[in-house]
Amino acid sequence: xIQLTSLSKVFNEGTVNENRAIHNVNLSxxxxxxxxxxxxxxxxxxxxxNLISGNMFPSAGKVVINGRDVTKDPEYKRAVYVGxxxxxxxxxxxxxxxxxxxxxxxxxxGCKGLKKSLNRKLRNYFKEQLSELNMGLENRLKDxxxxxxxxxxxxxxxxxxxxxxxxxxxxDEHTAALDPGNAQMILDLTLKYINEYRLTAMMITHxxxxxxxxxxxxxxxxxxxxxxxxxxxxxxxxxxxxxVEKFAEIRKKNLANDELLLSP
Amino acid sequence: xxxxxxxxGLIYSLMVLGxxxxxxxxxxxxxxxxxxxxxxxxxxxxxxxxxxxxxVCLVLVFAAGFAAGTVTALIHNKLxxxxxxxxxxxxxxxxxxxxxxxGNRANIPLLRTKTILSQVIGAASGIIPEGITLLLxxxxxxxxxxxxxxxxxxxDLGLTLGAxxxxxxxxxxQGVNPEGLKIIGVxxxxxxxxxxxxxxxxxxxxxxVNMGIGTVVSGLASVMIGEFLFQSNKIALLTLRVIFGSIxxxxxxxxxxxxxxxxxxxxxxxKLITGxxxxxxxxxxxxxxxLSLLRKNNKKGGVMK
Ligand SMILES: Nc1ncnc2c1ncn2[C@@H]1O[C@H](COP(=O)(O)OP(=O)(O)OP(=O)(O)O)[C@@H](O)[C@H]1O
Ligand SMILES: [Mg+2]
Numbered sequence: 257x258i259q260l261t262s263l264s265k266v267f268n269e270g271t272v273n274e275n276r277a278i279h280n281v282n283l284s285x286x287x288x289x290x291x292x293x294x295x296x297x298x299x300x301x302x303x304x305x306n307l308i309s310g311n312m313f314p315s316a317g318k319v320v321i322n323g324r325d326v327t328k329d330p331e332y333k334r335a336v337y338v339g340x341x342x343x344x345x346x347x348x349x350x351x352x353x354x355x356x357x358x359x360x361x362x363x364x365x366g367c368k369g370l371k372k373s374l375n376r377k378l379r380n381y382f383k384e385q386l387s388e389l390n391m392g393l394e395n396r397l398k399d400x401x402x403x404x405x406x407x408x409x410x411x412x413x414x415x416x417x418x419x420x421x422x423x424x425x426x427x428d429e430h431t432a433a434l435d436p437g438n439a440q441m442i443l444d445l446t447l448k449y450i451n452e453y454r455l456t457a458m459m460i461t462h463x464x465x466x467x468x469x470x471x472x473x474x475x476x477x478x479x480x481x482x483x484x485x486x487x488x489x490x491x492x493x494x495x496x497x498x499x500v501e502k503f504a505e506i507r508k509k510n511l512a513n514d515e516l517l518l519s520p
Numbered sequence: 521x522x523x524x525x526x527x528x529g530l531i532y533s534l535m536v537l538g539x540x541x542x543x544x545x546x547x548x549x550x551x552x553x554x555x556x557x558x559x560x561x562x563x564x565x566x567x568x569x570x571x572x573x574x575x576v577c578l579v580l581v582f583a584a585g586f587a588a589g590t591v592t593a594l595i596h597n598k599l600x601x602x603x604x605x606x607x608x609x610x611x612x613x614x615x616x617x618x619x620x621x622x623g624n625r626a627n628i629p630l631l632r633t634k635t636i637l638s639q640v641i642g643a644a645s646g647i648i649p650e651g652i653t654l655l656l657x658x659x660x661x662x663x664x665x666x667x668x669x670x671x672x673x674x675x676d677l678g679l680t681l682g683a684x685x686x687x688x689x690x691x692x693x694q695g696v697n698p699e700g701l702k703i704i705g706v707x708x709x710x711x712x713x714x715x716x717x718x719x720x721x722x723x724x725x726x727x728x729v730n731m732g733i734g735t736v737v738s739g740l741a742s743v744m745i746g747e748f749l750f751q752s753n754k755i756a757l758l759t760l761r762v763i764f765g766s767i768x769x770x771x772x773x774x775x776x777x778x779x780x781x782x783x784x785x786x787x788x789x790x791k792l793i794t795g796x797x798x799x800x801x802x803x804x805x806x807x808x809x810x811l812s813l814l815r816k817n818n819k820k821g822g823v824m825k
Contacts, residue, residue, distance in 0.1 A: 330697070331692050332696055335694065342689075348688065350682070350683035351687070352682075352686045353751070353753075357682070358683075361676070361679050361683055361694055368677040368680045368696060369676060369677055370672070370675045370676070371676055372674055376672070400753055
């Protein structure tokens, strides 16, 4: 599905503010995998997503999606098969437009023409899909999305994303801005869609229990590198404590190595 | 007099529709307008003098305006220049271009030339009074443009254009190139502005390279006045509101011109008045926002449909 080869991203290269946000990352994600990603603030998780989605271009390395080298493709081109959801629920929808207009824009991805897609048939299809959210949104097709709550908007963003049938979805702390109840609802919905549509998914979260409970592979990032990559039974049997321990262990090792390098 | 205000308001409403598209729908404050308005006027004038078919003239005028908008969008897209600066660049360059089009002159009279307006008036003369003919014809023109725009903004492309000004990230997420959309949006806007200039030249009986000064500001004032008339999130009502705003603005300007001398005002003060109108509108809408925030009524005055 996706292969990242020797991927690096350096911000402000050659200045005092030089920052290696992603450092020589190699990663291969298979079709149907659900990868959870944890790591401290500034570990480079969001930057990794930015490089995969094409929001930023890497300083070095290659991004291959579905066997195609997309390293130089702009974000809007990759967006046709890569779905992305942000922490901020307002980023997924246009708030000054009605629900049905938002869904019309999203119902197929890519170049738009002078066709008027929104008709009774499409409206009914939208209603059907919306009613599965159990939020009563199916009766609010003509309301501006700006009137909806954060949880409703994030649920809508999820729905709009899966309706466009992406191959890969990137979820960046997409429940972090919501209250606990809504966060759980969105998480359940995410899981439902991933299973239903057999999506390949990568999910960044700061909630370690979620990272362990959900998905079939877990990555831990630190300092722009993937320092832990577990899957299968190893992941199933891991606990928060084990992860914290491993994190300390690996970091100490790194520190020791750095000191070795720095000493004359 | 009333007919005059209505006709002028309608002619300029084509320009205001353009300003509405960039400022309100695209969130792309575009100053190309001050150059593309006279661009439409001078092209129309030159072509009419040459005896070109009026309909062909209108098509060429729209195309030229669209091209001017494309230049602005390209400067903004490719050189990553802020949209305000991109517009100022194109506007400034257009000044020279317009003089070139007139053959190194600053203006051209149209009084003896057959124009679309003069032909329409001629065809109806003796049956309908001149002012009424003009008014009916301009209502027809503006209605056609408005309906076409409404149709456009209901297409998939039009809807996506509507989302661009509100949430560019969403447009990208939906797999659409925002740079292409900006060319289309700013292009259509300036095409309309040029059409407005073309009709203004016929109405005034001349085209002048300086006739664009202050156009964008008066367009913005008209848009803002319209926004006081009613609220809606339906595009058909929003475009209607723009047209009403343009007419009301012309009415205010008329009052300023004819009754202003009571307070020692001259026509030269009109631009000052226009600016003050915008400032007052801004103050009112700002206080309105505060009020509605107080009322916890976060109903948005939306842009689309
Ligand atoms: N556009 C940018 N310009 C400069 N530096 C950046 C930029 N984006 C991210 N960085 C830097 O890159 C590093 C990694 O940031 P990133 O946003 O990827 O972290 P993260 O793992 O997502 O953190 P968080 O958990 O806080 O979201 C940080 O040091 C950050 O300051
Ligand atoms: Mg982040």
